[in-house]
Amino acid sequence: MNKIKINENGIIDLHTHSTLSDGRLSFKELIMSAKKNCYSAIGLTDHVYYYNYKEISQKIIEFVHENQNKYNDIVLIPGVEITFATPKQIETITKYVRSIGTKLILVHGEASFEETPAGTNDAAIDSCVDVLAHPSYITDEQAKRAFKNNVSFELSARSCYCYANPQIVETALKHGANIIINSDGHFEDTLLTKEKVLDTAQNASLTNEQFACLKTNTINLVERLLSR
């Protein structure tokens, strides 16, 4: 699967939700909406919790195996978003889902208005997940370790999470850590468009040069994920 070449002019979004967790669209509807918005790659990253991670991760992998060949212009990436798990559970879930073929592992980061377990951001970085989603403010130490462990920080396009984006950009880039823009979309209107990507970049205070780098690095990241 996934022998398709990624269209570099399309949108890459590595964080979306379907009806398998709290999204409003089925996988097929989600992909149809993504194609309408000119996506070239989409991460299917429903929430997984400690009580259901085996079942959900398996369903996502099966969907991609059975359906990728129906789409020749959008790459489907089987993922998960590990949510409200303790640091120890994050490590356990990461090892398991990677072993069965999940290509993209996100962790639901620590936002100030949610009861995410303390230490979630550190655990995500130490477990070498692929993306720390909406981490809120990050420290220099975390950015250094993320660089070393190949963990990308998400700049969320969601209004509830984007407050920290300028701080994430500044801290991550100071230490060479990777940043990516994701929708965290739960329904059609919240998926990325070219305008929304640009807005998110501008609101995060990215320079044109940094934005160009982000786009190249995101393509490289997808290629790395798919080569697993």
Ligand SMILES: [Zn+2]
């Ligand atoms: Zn999340």
Ligand SMILES: [Zn+2]
């Ligand atoms: Zn999410």
